[in-house]
Amino acid sequence: MPETPRLVIAISSRALFDLSESHRIFTEQGIDAYCQYQIENEDNPLEPGVAFPLVKKLLSLNKLLIGKASVEVILLSRNSADTGLRVFNSIEHHGLSITRAAFTGGRNPFGYVSAMGANLFLSADSEDVSNALNAGIAAATLWHKNGNKRAGEDKEQLRIAFDGDAVIFSDEAEKVYRQSGLEAFEKTERDAARQPLSGGPFKAFLSILHQFQALMPVEKPLIRTALITARGAPAHERVIRTLRAWDIRIDEVIFLAGMDKGRFLQAFGADIFFDDQQGHCESASRHVPTGHVPHGVANS
Numbered sequence: 001m002p003e004t005p006r007l008v009i010a011i012s013s014r015a016l017f018d019l020s021e022s023h024r025i026f027t028e029q030g031i032d033a034y035c036q037y038q039i040e041n042e043d044n045p046l047e048p049g050v051a052f053p054l055v056k057k058l059l060s061l062n063k064l065l066i067g068k069a070s071v072e073v074i075l076l077s078r079n080s081a082d083t084g085l086r087v088f089n090s091i092e093h094h095g096l097s098i099t100r101a102a103f104t105g106g107r108n109p110f111g112y113v114s115a116m117g118a119n120l121f122l123s124a125d126s127e128d129v130s131n132a133l134n135a136g137i138a139a140a141t142l143w144h145k146n147g148n149k150r151a152g153e154d155k156e157q158l159r160i161a162f163d164g165d166a167v168i169f170s171d172e173a174e175k176v177y178r179q180s181g182l183e184a185f186e187k188t189e190r191d192a193a194r195q196p197l198s199g200g201p202f203k204a205f206l207s208i209l210h211q212f213q214a215l216m217p218v219e220k221p222l223i224r225t226a227l228i229t230a231r232g233a234p235a236h237e238r239v240i241r242t243l244r245a246w247d248i249r250i251d252e253v254i255f256l257a258g259m260d261k262g263r264f265l266q267a268f269g270a271d272i273f274f275d276d277q278q279g280h281c282e283s284a285s286r287h288v289p290t291g292h293v294p295h296g297v298a299n300s
Contacts, residue, residue, distance in 0.1 A: 005069040005211040009058060010118035012109070012125060013077040013087045015142045016055060017046035031106075038083040045093035046086065050142050050289045051122050052094075054271045057158040057222075059097055061212065064222060068215045074116045075101035076109040076123075113137055120205050126294060133295050138205040140274050140291025143281050157224055159269050160209065161288075162250075163261075164229040164239060166276035166296030168206055170198035173235070175297050189235040196245040197238060201295050202274060203246070210248045224251045226268050230280075232257025262287040 013019060026034040058071045075091070075098055077084050084103040091098050102112040110131040113121045121132040121139040132139035165174040177185035206225070213223050231239060232255045243250060254264055261280055265273050266287040273284050274291045277298045284290040 004067075005208060005215070007058070007069070007071045007120075007208050007212065008116060008118045009055070009071070009073045010076050010113045010116055010121045011051055011055065011073060012123040012128070013075060013079065013084070014124040015049055015051040015122045016075065017049045017052070017087065017090055019046065019049070035080075035083050038079070038086050042086040042089055044086070046090040048094070051272070054158075054289065055096065056094075057156075057271060061158070061222060062097070064220075065212070065215055069212055072100070073098050074118065076112060076121075077101065077103050078106050078109060079103050080105040110135075113139075119208055122291065126292075129292075130294050133201055133293070136201075138202045140293050142272075143285040143290045143292055155269055157222055159224045159226070159271050161226040161228050161265055161268055161270040161273040162202060162206065163273075163275040163277075163280065163293075164227055164231060165200070166298060167200050167202050167274050167293050168227065169200045169203075169239075169242065171200070171276070171296030171298070172198060173238075178297055186235055189231075189238050193234075193237040194241055195238070196242040199246075201293060203248075206250075207246070207248055213249060226250065226252040226254065226270070228254045228261050228264055228268070228273070229256065230258050230261070231255050 014023065022034060022038060025037050055073050059073060061071050075087065077087060079087065081103045088101065102109055108128060110128045113132050114135055114137065118137060121129065121137055122142055123129050124142055126141045129139040129141045162168050165171055173185060173189060176188045209223055209225060213221060216222055227250050236255050252268065256264065260283050262283045265284050270288040272289045272291055274293050275281050275284060276293045276296050278292060281290045281292045
């Protein structure tokens, strides 16, 4: 009997909720003032953070996929259990079915990402994210520009977009581009068009999404994926043939040949976009919630 697909997301409290005021008090006044502030406000629910709409949509998949697949979201927080009570109260207030959490009292919570069996880790702390990636877990540091609408939050469908090189794929092609330039990159990709690229840190996560999609009714696909890449012809063929070789479905593939990605992500309505390059993340985050993946040659 085939194993039931299971997706486990580990997320930091600062990614799930808006803790900007709490964090300001911590940085300006210190840990004692922060603890007092959290305890005094523990009955005041926190506002949704950058990843809140994504988490809400992920958890809603459980209603559709009862007995077929499951999604679990686990909270990781540097708060103590005492100061973290506000976070759990906020989870209850917003009706999120999150039951597992680790409050580490200021210690790096990264060690619990693997112990919880997480397939994806989302955090506001870049050091924790780098540790997770080094351990072979898909992870991203969340970016979002305050005041910008979260593009996909008004849609029922969950929409996730990815960059290609150093995210879904390895950074082998990106290395050629950075070492030898565009012409050498295009020649290498043309010559290797029928040779599948190696997998990057998000290949396994994309594969799980593909499994979930296969279980959903065709008339009501609640997950839609997109590859939005700076590649263009003639470097397109290797991408298509790689996905075919992996037997992984991506609903939309947009080859931009160097154009800015932001408006295309907004048009797609992404709930989140993952990219390895900070410049692309800066642009994208003006339009949609964005996860920076500090992996590969662009982050050396």
